[in-house]
Amino acid sequence: MTSYRLATGGLVNRAAPLAFSFDGKPMAGLEGDTLASALLANGQMLVGRSFKYHRPRGILTAGASEPNALVTIGRRERTEPNTRATVQELYEGLEARSQNRWPSLDFDVGALNGLLSPFLGAGFYYKTFMWPAPLWEKLYEPFIRRAAGLGKATHEADPDSYEKSWAHCDLLVVGAGPAGLAAALTAGRAGARVILVDEGSMPGGSLLFDTAMIDGMTASDFAREASAELQSMPNVRLMTRTTAFGWYDGNVFGAVERVQKHACDPASHLPVERLWRIVAKQALLATGAEERPLVFGGNDRPGVMMASAMRAYLNRYGVAPGKATAIFTCNDSGYRLARDLEAAGIEVTAIVDSRPTAPPGYRGRPRVIANAVVCQTKGNKSVSAIEVLHDGRSETIAVDALAMAGGFSPIIHLACHRGSRPFWSEENAAFLAPQDLKDLRIAGAAAATVGIAACIQEGSAQAAAILSELGISCRPAALPNVEAEEESRPAKPLWSIPGIKGKAFVDFQNDVHLKDIGLAVREGYGHVELAKRYTTSGMATDQGKLSNVNAIGLLAEARGVSPAEIGTTTFRPFYTPVSFGALTGAHSGYHFQPVRKSPLHDWAAKNGAIFVETGLWYRSAWFPRGGEKTWRESVDREVVNVRQNVGLCDVSTLGKIEIFGADAAEFLNRVYCNAFLKLPVGKARYGLMLREDGFIYDDGTTSRLGEGHFFMTTTTAYAAGVMNHLEFCAQALWPELDVRLASATDQWAQMAIAGPKARLVLEKIVDDDISSAAFPFLAAKEVSLCGGKLHARFFRISFSGELAYELAVPAGYAESIADILMNAGAEHGLQPYGTEALGVLRIEKGHVTHSEINGTVIPDDLGFGKMVSATKADFIGKVMLEREGLKAADRLRLVGVRPLDPTASFKTGSHILEKNAAATLENDQGYVTSSAFSPHIGCTIGLALVKRGPERLGEEVVVWNGLKSEYAPAILCDPIFVDPTNERLHV
Amino acid sequence: MASLISCPHCGARPKEEFTIKGAVLSRPAADAGHQAWTDYVYLRDNPRGTHREYWHHTSGCRRWLVVTRDTVSHEVGFCQDAAAAKLAEVRP
Amino acid sequence: MSDFRITLRPALGSAPRPGSRGLSITAMPEGHVVQVLGRPHAPDLFGVLERATGAAHRSVRAAGPGQWFIVGDAPLSRDEFAALSTALQPHATAVDQSHGRVRIRVEGTIVERMLAKGTAVDLDPGAFPVGTSAMTLLGHVSVHLTRIEIAAFEVMVLRGFAESLWEDLVRMSVEFA
C-alpha cells in the first residue's frame, strides 16, 4: 500500500493538473502541490538513498527541515541538485531525479554499505583513512566523495539573473503563521512600516493545514483574509517565498526571495532569486516550531513521517499517507493527526503513546496503546509493520504508514545568530531563545506558545509592545474566536527507546544513528561540540534541524545530566542554504565591476585603439595600423614616432586633485618628502610621497596654479588611495590646517603631446606664447585655445624624455580638442600612442612607475635621495626613513640592464646573478622590475633593482629566469638609456 | 551581510561604503624618538571588546571617522568625525 | 584667429533610453556642477550659498560637512563662474566640476524600490523628503543622490562611471518595464 490523493480536500487546485516526471517516469500533480506532495500523491514513497549507508529514504517532513527528500531538478544549465522536494513548488514540466544511487533508485549497489556498517560508524573516516597520508588525496577522498555524494552541480553557466535589494521598516515579522499574521495586522493597522516575510508560497504557516475554525472561517480562509488586508495596506510589504536566513548586527536581516524558482521558464525581466537586506528598527520572530522525530529502529524507512507533516499533506494537499496508519507519539500532536485522519476516512490502526494515559478529553475511535513505544519498523522499501512494546510484551502491527511525534522545538535559529545561546526549558521540553535580545522579540510557537488562539493573542500583544517602544500608538485588536482547538499538555521528552533493533537514526541526512552517539560518549567525545564533529550529527545541509535536539537529549541521557547541561552547538547563518547566485546578485560576468571610461575613450576607439583593463579603467594600449601584424610592430612605430616626430597619448586616467586653502603649501610640504613650500606659482614639480614607514607610496607632478591653489597628479593605480590618504592627513592628522581637497580626475581630460615637433603642433591651437623662453620646462599655467574659445591647463612635463606637454581640457571637449590636434599635427606626423608605447618610452628614459615603486623602495634606492628634504621639520615618513636598515650599503638600487647579445632578451621578474655564480637564492643580486624592446637602443632593455646597483655600472651579470631556466648574459648600465643630459627636455 | 556604521554626517550606512584603516593612534612628534615611531607604525593591540578605529566614509561624505566598535559582539558604538576628535584632543 | 570648431560631447549622448512604463531614466543637461569647499570649521555657509546662487534655476545640494554642489541645467560662462567664485570668498572655494559629474534623472512611482536595489539609504519620503541629498554607494558606484520631486531623484556620478551606472540603472528598472 502506498500514499495517494484523496478525492476531495486540500488547498490544491484540482482543475489545474501539472505534468512532471521523477527519474524519467511521467507523473501528474496539481497546482498548489509541492514536489513532495505530488510524489506522495503518485504513490512514490521512495525518493532517495541515504548519504552513507544508501538506505532507502522517503519524505519525512513537509517543509524546510527535510533531510531525506533531496532531489536534482531541472535540466542542462538549469540543473539544481539537492533541492528539497518538500519546499519545491510543482510546475508544469518539472523534471526531478533522485540522487546518491547507482544504477537506479530501486536497485542501488551502494546499499551494500549497509552490510559494511559495523566498520562505518562514527569516527570511521578519522580512524581508517588517516594513514598512509599520501593515499588520502589519491584514493580515499575521491572514493568517499563518489560514494557519499549529494547531487551533482552542472558545469554550465547559470542562465538566470539575480539581484539584491535593501528594505527598511519599523517592524519586520518573520513568519506568517497565526502569530506573525496577527502581529503584522496589529502593526499595519497602526500605520507602522511593516515587512512580513514567509518562506512558503502563501501566507498562513500552520493555518494552512489546521482544521480549527476561526471566527467561523476555516483556518486557511482566515489566513487568506488576513493577508488580503495586509496586502491592501501601503505601509505593509508582505513577501512570500522569502526566507529570512540570518540576523546581523545593526538589526539587519538577510533574506532570500525565490522570485521564480517555481517557474518552468523564468521570465527574463525578473531575477530568479533576490537577496534582501532588511534594516528593521524592531523585529518579531514568529517562525513556529519544528516537530522532533523519535529515535527507534528503522525510523528512516519510507512511510515513516513526522505527524505534523502528515497533517499538512492530508489537509493542505489532500494526500493520504496510506490506508492503515499508525501514530507513535509522546505528546498531543499525534491525537490531532488521528482526528484529522479519521475525519478524512483514513484508518488509524493504532496510536502508540509513550505516556501512561491518553489525553483525558480524547474520544476518538482508534485503538490507543498507552505506556508503549514503537521499537522498530519492518518492511523492504517502505514500512509494512511496526513492532510495539507494551505491558512487557511485543506486538507486531501491520501498517503502511507511521507518524512520529516527538514534541516540538521552537525555531529560534535567527535569535541565536548574534552569539546568544538558547536555554533549556524543562517545562516546555525544548530549547528556547535567549532572553532580552536587543530589538528582537519572539512570539507564537517559536516562543513555545501552544494553540492558535494563544499564538494570535501573543503575536498581537508583542506587536503592540514593539509599537509602544517605537512611539507608535495602537489600539488593541479584537481577538478572533477559535473553535475546535484541543488543549495541549506539555510533553515529557522521549529520548532513548527500549528494545531497539537495527539502526535508529538521529541525523537522517548524515546517517548518524543512536549507537554513534553512544560511541562518541564512550570514546570521550561527549561534549556537544566534539560529538557533533565526531559523529557528524547536525553537519549536513539541513544543519540538524530535526536531529540536534534529539542528539543533545541522547547525549544528556548517556551522561546522566539534563540537556541544559549539554547545551547546543553554535547557531550560524544561513538558516537554509542560500545560492551563490543570490549572494552574487547582479554583479557577475561583465558586470562584475563597473567600467570606468576616459573622456577620450570614443576618440581612441575611432582611431583604432586596442584597449586594456587597468583597474576599472579601459585604457588605449596601442593603435594598430594597416599592415601591422603584431602589437610589437605598432608599439615600435609609436615609440619611434614620438622620438622623431610627435605623438598624442591619453593620460586622463591619472589621478587629479585640486588642493586649495591658506595652508595648502604647508600641507603639501608635509605629505611629500621633497620641498613644496616655495614652489612658485606657474611651476610644476615632481613629488615623492612616502608612507609613514619611509617607503615610497606614490609619485606625480604637482603644479602651483595660484598662491593657495595646487593641482596634484597621481598615478592611475593609486588615484583613489592617494585621495583617501590626503583626506586622512587633512582631517585626522592636521585638522588645524586650512586645506580643501577636491577630486578633479573626471573633470579634466588630459593629453600628453610628446616629441621634438610637439611645440609646432601646439602653437597652432594654443593662443599663448609657448616658446621655451616664455614657457620653459616645468612651466604650468592656464592657457586659452583656438582664439579664446576654450581655456585649458597647460603643463610642460615629460615622461618620455622628449620635448613634451600635457594639455588638460574640460572632459566634454576632450574628443573635439583631440581631433583638432590630430588635424593640426598631421603635417608634423602626429600619431596617437598608447600605454604600451608610453611604457617603452619611460623605460628608455629611466622613469619609474609602480613596477619600481613596489613597496620595498625608498627614495635613495631610485636615485632620488637628494630630493628628500633635510631641512623640513616633519613630513610623512621622515622619521622612519632614518632607520639603519634603510641606509645599508647593499640595498637594492635602481640600474639599467641590457643583454650582451642584442638579439637576446629577458623578462620582467627575472633575477640578476653575478657572472659566474650558481643560480641560487643565496646568490641573488636583485631583479628586473621593467623590461621592453627599445627601438631606440635596438634591443631589450630593462630597469632593475640590484644590490649596490649604481656602483656596479658596466659589470657583466646573468639575467636568470628561474621559471623557465633561461640565462641571459647582460650588463648593468645607467638606467637612463635616452638623452642622459636632458637636452631634449629643454629644447 | 551588513554591519551598519552610524556616520555622524550621513546616518547608518553599510560597511561597503567605508574603508577601514585601523587603530586610532596619535601621530608622534618628529622628535619623539624611534621607539615611539616604531610603536606608531608597527605595533598594534588586538583588543577583545571595545576598539577605536579610523573608518573613512569613502562612498559617502568622505570624512574620516573615529568608530568605537566591540570586536566580540560587532556592536558599533560612538562614531565621531576624526577632525573633531583630534581638535578636542589638542584643546581639551 | 583660429577657425577650429570646438564641440561638446555629452557623456551619455549615445546612451539609449529604456522604454519602461513605470520608470523613466533620463540624462540631464550637462549644464553646470560647482563643488563648493567650505573653509574647515567655517560656520554654516548655507545662507552665503543662497545669496551667491540667487537665481531660481540653480539648486544647492548638501554634500557632506562643509561641502555642497551647486547645479543647474545651463552651462556657466567663465565670467559667471568667476563671479560665483568671488561671491563665495573667503568662506569657500568653488571648483568647476561641470564636466566631471554627470546627472541622471530617475523618475517613477516605484523609483524608491528601484533605487533600493543599489543603495542602503532609506528613501521613504518620511525619512528622505524632497530636497534631501545623500552620497552613497549605488551598486558598486559612488553617487550623489537627491530627491528633487516626490517621485524623482537626481543621481550624480563621476563622468567616467556614467555609462556603467546608466547600464546598472537600466538593469534595475527592467523589472518594472
Ligand SMILES: [Zn+2]
Ligand atoms: Zn558619512
